[in-house]
Amino acid sequence: MTSPHVKTKEGFRRISIDPVTRLEGHGKIDIFLDREGEVAEVFFQVPELRGFEKFCEGRPVEELPRITPRICGVCPEAHMMASAKACDAVYKVTLPLTAKLLRELQYNIFYVTDHTTHFYALGAPDFVMGPTSDPATRNIIGVIGKVGLEIGGQVIKCRQWGHEAAAIFGGKPVNPVNAIPGGMSKPISVEERDRLREIVDYMVGFAKFTLKLFHDVVLANNQYLDIILNGPFRHETYSMGLVDEHNKVNFYDGKVRVVDPEGRELCKYAPADYASVIAERVEPWTYLKFPYLKQVGWKGFVDGKDSGVYRATPQSRLNVADGMNSPEAQAAYEEYFETLTGDRSGKKPVHHTLAIHWARVIELLNAAEHAQELLKHPEITNPENYRVIPTATPSEGVGIVEAPRGTLTHHYLTDEKGIVRKANLIVGTTNNHAAICMSLKKAAQGLIHRGVEVSEGLLNMIEMAFRAYDPCYGCATHSLPGKMPLWVRVHEPNGTVVGELKR
């Protein structure tokens, strides 16, 4: 909450949205209006941090897959998997086949659960209830009331079965514990596989239903389609995402591909090379850093080919890939680009921020279908091949997965006993931080004008700009600073520093 003594300069009016809601974690938006009633500047501030990078130091590296999931209890599997992959690299382990199959299977099932949570509980209220509907009912409870208890029950069942699956692999339904350096802590039995098949078959049906619901509620509504296509929610940035050896979307493993705003490949890098591609800026007015593409450079909060700002979202993953690795998701992928580009030749990429929701639902289907495929593999229940004991001397390693909210990088440096000396984490939402700031400003500038009443509903439409990213500031705020001596940087709206004051 902004304190009463915080000053607004003469000639400006401040509108605060605090806290931003229906996301994971903490955030605040300050909008400054000029004398004319037009938007002069928008600041999106992340008011919280925790310090994981520091307190991972001194911990045995094998414990990090159990500690780092508490960066985010919404996507703990993402941190567990990125962490376990970094540990594998620290110990130079190549996973046995069953271990890799099990990790990928668990991860895809987790994707179904997580994307379901976002779509129904966080994103859908804006569309099902309406962007300017009563805020008291603009939530999952309102959605269930409107779509009916039967559909509501299916949503609950999908999530519940997803967490049952998580417990089959990892004991706990939230914060499972099973990925360890070298593989998994236990195999799955034939009975467990059969139960997982039941769960995943249900998920495939549920995902198809959700895709249809998205068509019926959002795409069939001309007003919504118009907001998606023509609203103040479009940014032409670089896109980032993980792809397999055929350049298909892969959530668990592969190389990270980056394409420019026109869709041309900028680079495709292995996890260990992340620091040659990404650099992170620090600003004094928020605890969250701003990653950008090193070879393009930081040009401020602007889009376009000359700006190093990139996005790592479900839409970005579709943009960087040549397709999906499962049939129905591939069909949905083709429809996605045809509809949004108006071109049937497979033209890419797209930059409509609100259409990230649609991409998320396509990924939901892909994750369910891919899990179904993995469960057919005869080695999935191999009782021996689920782990390997590391024998190399531990040193340094990087692990990358696609978290639902963007490319997730864990980088550890250890001593020869495997005790962590340094940890560096670039998490899903942080990738999108600059783009989210830009999206909020553009939405505010597009929606707030002289003579327009700044209503709750209008402010919610500004919040919709960040909700499309499904941001997680739990993830993003893994560092913990303290109260420091005052050091003020005075900057222009474009970020140019015009002066510094120190105390």
Place this chain on the structure above:
Amino acid sequence: MSANAGTTPPKAKLKIGMYWAASCGGCDISLLEIGPHILELIEAADVVFWPCAADFKYKDVAAYPDGYMDVCFFNGGVRNSEQEEIARLLRRKSKTLIAYGECAIDGGIPALANTKTIEGIFAASYHDNPSLDNPGHVEPQPITESNFGDLEIPHFYPHVLRLADIVEVDYQIPGCPPQADRVWEAILTLVGGKVPARNTAVKVACFDKSVCDECALEKRNVKIKEFKRPHLAIPEPGWCLLEQGFICMGPATRSGCGALCTKAILPCRGCYGPSGEVTDQGAAMISALGSILDATTEEHAREMIDEIVDPVGTFYRFTMASSDLKGSR
């Protein structure tokens, strides 16, 4: 619940809130884990504050009359000025305030930061890692002046504090996160008005015994010969992990989770906090270890315990904010 809820079933729906402070969101997710019971909860209660899931803002809460919320679930520890402010606000607006999850009760994993200095934490985040571009040594500031007005972010405290360090807490629901079955039992009790609205940090939704009492693995009363790290040895199936030499916090951890980690063949890390009346979980664990080591002398026992890598992060994984160790200043 209202003060007379014990005698008259409440006619009006309950008003409930949930808030996250220094936490990960897992507690919010765990509340959704009650599954189909959510529909029953919706019947019995209106959500009037839940940033994760509903569009109520701080100004809305500030405008509620004092005691407006019947029950507020507060998850996360307190380690900045905003979280303290919201904790005080929610205490005022709630008849019953519940510390939900291990972070609110004992600091949780974020309280591992209590062993580090602020300068070190800043360095790791903003000055010294392979992907930083910060030649000007910029750090986030509580107040930043802009052309339009000051921009404020909260002051950070040197340590993660527990909710009970800031305000009076009525009940505690332990776990990281609390397990759904236990949570639903506790909610039913609260909704049924069977417990007083105000109490003194009583732990609910858990049991008084230890995780070992819930664990299915066989105890053979074998003493520990050496300690092993979980990724460097494959345990014998069905046998107590601690007896096999894998440090397991089971003996010093409150039960209620169902010993889920040992079902995944990994040792307990203590996420339900200390069992019984114990306040310092790590001290309790060290004392438990003392009696099950295959050591002939006290000296020998100490040598064995010295072999444990990272005792602080193992014995106080979730409870540094309640530890008798004070951390770094």
